[in-house]
Amino acid sequence: MTTVIRVSDVSKKFAINANKSLKERLINARTTKQNKSEFWALRDIDLEIAAGTSMGLIGHNGSGKSTLLKVIGGILSPTDGYVERRGRLAALLELGAGFHGDLTGRENVYLNASILGLSRADTDKYFDSIVDFSGIEEFLDTQVKFYSSGMYVRLAFSVAVHVDPEILLIDEVLAVGDEAFQRKCLDKIRSFMREGRTIIFVTHALDLVRDLCSRAVLLDHGVMQYDGAPTQAIRMIRDAWNEEAEVEAEQAAARADDTVTGAATYTPMRISDVVITDGAGQPKDTFSPGEPFGVECTVTSDRRVTDWAVGIKIENHMDQNCYASNTHLMNLQLEPIEGSRRVSFSYGSIPLIDGGYHVSLAAHGVNGPHYARAARIKNFKIVDSEWQDGLVRMPAQVQVRPVEAGAARAATAETR
């Protein structure tokens, strides 16, 4: 395949200079060098992107995704290394994509198109399809500073895809449009891909990357962590997120404990020693779909609580509730509690799809202020060789067999 973009050993250093004004610089002339703090937004990035690739750039906030996109777009020059590319490039970076607020939508279309290298005659030719696609005819002669962010993106995206670009860069902008327009954009992007154009996305919508991209690059602190199949890249970034979330939950729990000991008049219940198990008491954190699964915890109450219940919830990385229940809903009457009790939930099989999950637990007395909550206290992972979408992993059996002639006739007769 033909290479359309070559990123060679690109590094980008940012200097954060605290002294901006002339006065400050003069006063601090001698210390200016020391006040300069530098960091590498990109470190030795090497990429060859073939024509027709749709590539997702993913990573944490501040991992250098947008910087890399800007370097490819020529808006930032790299400190080291260089970028080569072929053909016209259209970029949708952040909101607006180079609109001027005081000009009307119509004027901005022409301005934007000429930035992308189109002549006025060419723009005239595309103008109607740009407006049609954006669906904002009635606001065309309004200054764009009065536009909503959705209208902004509609117009910007329309211009970018109608100027016949070879390369399209998109930085997290589609999320602003309404669902109907997003679908329209995605359709357009898919047709671009079919036409063999090259698209690079920066997005936090990982499912979109999985859907659209043939390749994904994972960046972390400016360093390329992974370059390859989108599913693997997504798995890696979610693992990293889960680790972070776990640390945070532990810290939050520790803080909560501190505050509780401070409040002497208040005696809540406490949840501690949470363990995810294989359903038979052995700790485990990675499962295949359908394996036995369990959660254990210790609930402590300093006072006697007669009517109490324990709840469990499993959420996925999107905070979608995958499963939630409690001992009340299970019609279990628990023995009165005073002191500590070990509670264990076990399940014969865990029917969830590939991904990372968080477990939250809660315990409360039905009457009174006794309450304990451990939100996202533990994480576990499901690794599946087969990718399914949705929430639940449903093993399927598919059969294909010939349609019997008689039955087919009966079916057609019925529809008549």
Place this chain on the structure above:
Amino acid sequence: MSSTGTDVRGTGGDATDAFREPPAINRAEAVESLPMERVNPPRSFFRGSFTDLVDILRYRELLGQLVRKELKVKYKDSVLGFFWTLVRPMAQLVIYYLAFTIFLGNQQPAYAVFIFSGLVVWGLFTDILGGCTGSIVGNGGLLKKTYFPREIFPLSVVGAALVNFFLQMIVLIGAIGITAVLTDNRVAVTSDLALVPLALAVCLVWGLAMGLFLAAATVYFRDLQHLIEIVTLLLFWLVPIVYPVVLPIKNFTENGHSLLLEIYLANPMLNVIAAFQRAFYTMGPEYTLDANLWARLGVFLVIGLGALWLAQRYFARAQGDFAQEL
């Protein structure tokens, strides 16, 4: 819209456009035939200017758009709109005329024409200087999201300033016509009129050179925006617009400050203004600079081109970091 516009709607603008099966193979071939170009290539100090110039010429369509933008945006939503561009020099003219003729008793003939012929070109210079200084900082929105030669911004300021300049020239010529009718007809067309294009070129070259430098430097030292306002105010009194150039010449010579006189006269804008006065203020040639302006302006043009080149090199070096500094 034009007929081509409706044509597009009729043939390809419908919803199926997006789903049309593409000629994929042709595109792949077309891509292969396109040259692999380096983004923001490093440019040698000497030959870089030429490459940059070619780049700028490629974007002349955009330059036109941005000039129109500058003109539109400046007086957008104001009732008088474009008329404001004429109000400022007119007000200046009235103020100086009142102060010098009525209060100070100046006896110079057709003094209004004298002031205006200098003011017109000085206005062009300060418009360029002031506009360029903020042109990069003020266009941060465009700059951070799109790529094209950054020189386009200062150039569009020059374009917009030129449009204003020509409008004011029309007023100046009208004023000269009125003076010709009202006074004793000392209006004449002299060979000095041929100095105007050369003087204009000197003004543009120096304005752009300083403008390019200031545009880039302001990104790093924001204070320049405010500083330049003060400096232009000061410079206004260093050029003979409201007073005839013969007065300082006389004073410097009488007091024996020949070096100061040379420094005073070595100001390119002083010579530009002198040329304009010689060309348009024919009512009192004894009040204008009596020197070989052809030679002087020629020298300033050459030096100015050198300065412009240096300024462009500085600009080109600095522009790689514009997007991150804004």
